[in-house]
Amino acid sequence: MDGILALALENLISPIILFFALGFAAAFARSDLSVPEAVAKGMSLYLLFAIGFKGGASVAAHGVYATLLFSLLAGVILSFLLPFIAFAMLRMLTGLSVVDAAAVAAHYGSISIVTFVAASSVLSSAGLEFEGYMVAVAAAMEAPAILSALWLVARAGGPNGHGGGMEPGLLREILLNGSIVLLVGSFAIGAITGADGLSRIESFIVSPFQGVLCLFLLDMGLVAGRGLRETRGLLRPGLFVFGVLMPLTGAALGLLAGLLLGLSTGGVVLMMTLSASASYIAVPAAMRVALPEANPAIYLTLALGITFPFNLTLGIPIYLAVAQAVTGG
Amino acid sequence: MDGILALALENLISPIILFFALGFAAAFARSDLSVPEAVAKGMSLYLLFAIGFKGGASVAAHGVYATLLFSLLAGVILSFLLPFIAFAMLRMLTGLSVVDAAAVAAHYGSISIVTFVAASSVLSSAGLEFEGYMVAVAAAMEAPAILSALWLVARAGGPNGHGGGMEPGLLREILLNGSIVLLVGSFAIGAITGADGLSRIESFIVSPFQGVLCLFLLDMGLVAGRGLRETRGLLRPGLFVFGVLMPLTGAALGLLAGLLLGLSTGGVVLMMTLSASASYIAVPAAMRVALPEANPAIYLTLALGITFPFNLTLGIPIYLAVAQAVTGG
Amino acid sequence: MDGILALALENLISPIILFFALGFAAAFARSDLSVPEAVAKGMSLYLLFAIGFKGGASVAAHGVYATLLFSLLAGVILSFLLPFIAFAMLRMLTGLSVVDAAAVAAHYGSISIVTFVAASSVLSSAGLEFEGYMVAVAAAMEAPAILSALWLVARAGGPNGHGGGMEPGLLREILLNGSIVLLVGSFAIGAITGADGLSRIESFIVSPFQGVLCLFLLDMGLVAGRGLRETRGLLRPGLFVFGVLMPLTGAALGLLAGLLLGLSTGGVVLMMTLSASASYIAVPAAMRVALPEANPAIYLTLALGITFPFNLTLGIPIYLAVAQAVTGG
Amino acid sequence: MQTHKAKRVEITIEAVMERRLSEALEKAGVKGFTILPVLGGSGRSGRWSREGQVSRASGMIAVVCIVHPNRLDPLLEAAFAVVDRHIGVVSVTDCDVVRADRF
């Protein structure tokens, strides 16, 4: 317990957390600090490019692990499954409508790549290795949850009698989402070009990575803070409880999956983090197209304003401590 | 005297000056070379982030200096004071109206962070150390001058009888200006995370710094050149003289303050540079809100088109030579 | 022949080609992956800045080569000449109108700086040196081709009887095009500040270069793929053949010029690449102003969708193999 | 100059719906449209601003469409089929154009 606290504290005063906090505070204080949209999108392209490539290069270096396929499968199953748990929890804890609850549930089945990146950088600081293909697992978990959510709505008769059928082309649109394509593509290129490729672009994707992450989290803090400030009214206690309880529940399932797969300690932490995190890029876009009746303020506030900061500050250290205790690593 | 010339010459053929000159020349020749607004803003966020963090980390490394508080205080006093001198000078040298003169004066009381950055990079080239907290002094000097200017206008009865009272919320808006928040926040985070934090993001904020500065100065040159080209008509000799005399006057007061505080040679140079430089970000924005009757072409042309290039090319080498002569450093 | 194949294959699985292919495939699959315009423009400024500066610094290091002036002259002549060959080829192979054929021809007389950059990075991988001033030759070749194209149209009576006279100010606009100014300016600054200047900004322009190039080529792939997808109808076989035959013809002339000038093997490869490449920045803009009747879909699709990928994947390895065979280097 | 009556339709809609809207317009026989970026706004669903969107999800665009008055009704029907379930605003203004055959 002492270890967790120390770890949490150390984590709390790392530059990336502090820059997130700076953004959050600036937004609450109504500072006009802001990152241009194009720059924020450029940084997110950089992060996907770098994390994907490094994952692929690491797979190339260590050989294809026997567990790769099973891990992908486990990720897909988790992503399908988690929305049902989230949906049940929401219907118990909150008064959300079926459509709103399903939309929120989709976000928690999917993943947040920045939370993943933050966890992997905590692992590096702690000197823990992890399976390079976890990046591919992350990509595999982005989309399935969306289908579960649409099924949940269809079962309930669809939004306002619109039926819940999926518009043709939507599935393709979800799977070819820009961030999935870049992440998977960079992973593949990293795997193909291996150590040789990595050596050519290392000084672009490795050394400046932490610095870019700091600036990116500053922006995330600004966005989360602004969102939270403007939708304060929405956050009834039930939602708040859900925003903290659901990541812990997800992490527990991720732990189970990681142990069954026999992942390294680092790999288990990442599996927990993925399950615990909530999407705020791919899923919101899909929801606007497929379930426009769902209120975006609810799911964005929960995912970005509650669960993301929770994972960043307390969640990741907890997952690390638990994984170390359980695996003995 | 010979030393100054050699130094000035060496400074004049450094990449940052030459890229500024390139931008300036391109703008005058009506080239369509331009840096997208989002990229320019992204670079300015980077510079504030890097310079703030490095300042904070340096404070963490060297302990809190006894003079920190006094230096902040000196900075605030200088920022309050300089507009009065500038105002008096303007009323003597030029035919500017009270409102225009006060608006210009506000800019010269405040500071230009890029001039500060350029000076600190000249110091590094010269192998001179400086107090890390000078970044905090820079932040402290951004805003007070605005209040002096508003007071000057109010005393004269306000613009067109509008009274000169400060609109509620404006003070808060000025103090929470994005660049102040990022600079102070990064400084604090650098101070908190210290050497450990710096080592994590060093390859992002230290090594590429000079290169980004070159590109940023290219853009500054473009902006300054375009501004000057379009407002050539405005620049009567009096204004021109002011744009060169005022930084020298400011530097003299900065020298005095630096000596009284017992700063290092490098610190004295920075104090001189801050006092000599004129704001072109925070103050223009505040003036548009508080004194919309003041003509922006006048203050932007003076600050960006005359004083900034003067400081960059001749000013900084002069301040360095004088500081070395006086402190014997 | 075996050597060419091995080289081509090695080239094909380098990160930069694979990222181009990723973008191309993503565009064809209608993924919503996209790079914000400001970020793409920022990266292209970076590439011009870096390649120009490095070329200049290399000239400063190796002294001014006797062949510099002759090389510039050869570049200008090639740029004037190539459009006539391209025009004749187009009138034979395709049914393009005079105006469309002249517009396309202008693109092939001018150059693509990214193709140049890709070739120089293949040279570095192969351990081959080249004359630093080839960057200046690249700049010199940007514009002359435009004049040849306008002359071709004027000779034919101008577009719809508009006469083909050049609008006053257009020549100046072409020569002061942003990318020419930045490339030439950075080259000059690199030459002036030399090794000293380079050492200051090396970690910005050298080490991250390949990584930025990967991201930039990802975007080029997206743009080329999108363009090709939307204008598939246009690409009749004759145009396609031209898009591959013309770069080979250009390369042959470039080879001749390189040999006459006595360039190093690397220099010959670059001269071939410049002659083989087709502009997609400076010339399209000039054509929109000077020959608005020409259909942009044709010239952009050819330059970006056919010739650029051809040079990137097969062309450069061929030029390298041929140059090595001929010069024995 | 000789001008002709036309209608200027302005549709403010979520950016994610852009492809669907433009396909619908093309199907409705609209000969051209222009897409403008939107920085932010306010409506029943509150205040939003593009700066500070990590997500493509919540941005909006404005689509301007100049049509011959005869084509207005099919255009509006096509647009509303898309806008219907979504956040958005449609307004129609009378305008004059010079080359009538283009609209």
Added chain:
Amino acid sequence: MQTHKAKRVEITIEAVMERRLSEALEKAGVKGFTILPVLGGSGRSGRWSREGQVSRASGMIAVVCIVHPNRLDPLLEAAFAVVDRHIGVVSVTDCDVVRADRF
């Protein structure tokens, strides 16, 4: 389609005044507005362009506001209270909207 008369108000104003203008509009009972970016322009104070602004100070935005004709006067008064001392242009156009209750 059944349409209703409304007014489209377009306010071009300095970007620094955005918060103040939107607060004033909300106070005047305006139910919604859309903010468009402005690249550059020309007027009595000369030519300016967004590219090449280091400073937030000199950019402009365009605010488009569709209102019921009854609400036009309070809107204009609120807008002018803000625009008054500042650089800016206001124009009003007649338009038609489909769902009248929204404006």
Added chain:
Amino acid sequence: MQTHKAKRVEITIEAVMERRLSEALEKAGVKGFTILPVLGGSGRSGRWSREGQVSRASGMIAVVCIVHPNRLDPLLEAAFAVVDRHIGVVSVTDCDVVRADRF
């Protein structure tokens, strides 16, 4: 509020023509205009989008110009002299402005 009749002219034109158009407008005695960015569009020359332009060549802008009705004809003539050979659309709308002397 007391308002006056004016004309709102909207010119959608290629970005490369910006300088030429604004010079022509100034020559025609136009006292002001506002330039809006355009994200993409569709017309006789097909669909295009600003994201995915490596080249300055194919983007467009929209120029909005509010003028006194008397000045409309010279404005249109000046605009058409530039737009003529180029891709572009011009539309004119009636509008009301408050300070008539400015236009």
